[in-house]
Amino acid sequence: MADPHQLFDDTSSAQSRGYGAQRAPGGLGYVPASASPQEAFLADPVSNMAMAYGSSLAAQGKELVDKNDWEVQYQQDTPVAPRFDVNAPDLYIPAMAFITYVLVAGLALGTQDRFSPDLLGLQASSALAWLTLEVLAILLSLYLVTVNTDLTTIDLVAFLGYKYVGMIGGVLMGLLFGKIGYYLVLGWCCVSIFVFMIRTLRLKILAEAAAEGVPVRGARNQLRMYLTMAVAAAQPLLMYWLTFHLVR
Numbered sequence: 001m002a003d004p005h006q007l008f009d010d011t012s013s014a015q016s017r018g019y020g021a022q023r024a025p026g027g028l029g030y031v032p033a034s035a036s037p038q039e040a041f042l043a044d045p046v047s048n049m050a051m052a053y054g055s056s057l058a059a060q061g062k063e064l065v066d067k068n069d070w071e072v073q074y075q076q077d078t079p080v081a082p083r084f085d086v087n088a089p090d091l092y093i094p095a096m097a098f099i100t101y102v103l104v105a106g107l108a109l110g111t112q113d114r115f116s117p118d119l120l121g122l123q124a125s126s127a128l129a130w131l132t133l134e135v136l137a138i139l140l141s142l143y144l145v146t147v148n149t150d151l152t153t154i155d156l157v158a159f160l161g162y163k164y165v166g167m168i169g170g171v172l173m174g175l176l177f178g179k180i181g182y183y184l185v186l187g188w189c190c191v192s193i194f195v196f197m198i199r200t201l202r203l204k205i206l207a208e209a210a211a212e213g214v215p216v217r218g219a220r221n222q223l224r225m226y227l228t229m230a231v232a233a234a235q236p237l238l239m240y241w242l243t244f245h246l247v248r
Contacts, residue, residue, distance in 0.1 A: 094161020
C-alpha cells in the first residue's frame with residue numbers, strides 16, 4: 001500500500017532489478033542476462049547477423065585450407081569429367097588460349113608494321129611445335145624413369161597449354177604499357193604457372209611413387225622430383241621465348 005503523503009514513487013527497487021540487464025551493442029535496447037539466443041538476436045539483429053556471417057566465412061576458409069583442392073576426383077577408378085570437377089584437366093581453356101595467343105600475336109605484329117600472313121603462320125607453327133616437343137620429351141622422360149602414372153597425352157597437352165593464358169596477358173600489357181607492363185605481368189604469370197605445375201605434377205608423379213612404396217630419398221624418387229621441377233621450370237622459359245619479340 002502506497003503512502004498517501006508520498007509525492008513520488010519509490011523506484012529504487014526497480015533500478016536494482018535492472019542491474020542484471022545488459023546493454024545491447026549499438027544501443028538498440030537492453031538484453032536480459034537470462035535471455036534466450038532468439039531474444040538476443042531480435043534485440044540487435046544487425047550486429048548478430050554480422051557475427052554469424054563472419055563465423056560462416058571463417059568456417060568456410062578453414063574447410064578450404066584443410067581440404068586438398070588440387071586432387072582430381074575419381075569414380076570407379078576413372079577420373080570425373082571436367083564438367084563435374086574443376087580440377088580435372090580439359091582442353092577448352094588451352095585450345096582457346098592458343099587461338100587467342102595467335103590472334104594477339106598478329107595484333108602485336110600489326111601495331112609494329114611487321115604483320116604478314118607468313119609471319120603469323122610461323123608464329124602459330126612455332127608455338128605448336130614447341131608444345132609437341134614438350135609432350136614428347138615428358139612422355140619419353142616418364143618412360144625412362146619408369147613412372148607408373150595415370151597421366152595421358154591429353155592431360156599433358158591440357159596442363160602445358162595453360163601457359164598461353166599468361167602469355168596473352170603479358171603481350172596485351174606490353175602493348176598497353178610497354179615493356180614494364182610486359183615484364184611485370186609475364187613475371188607474375190610465370191610464377192603462377194610454375195607453382196601450378198609443381199603442385200599438379202607432384203600429385204600425378206610423386207604420389208604414384210609413394211603408392212609404390214619407393215623411399216622418399218631413393219634415387220628413382222629423386223629423378224621424379226627432378227623431372228617435375230624441370231617441366232615446371234620450362235614453362236616460364238617458353239612463355240618468355242614465344243613472346244619477347246612481340247613487344248617493342
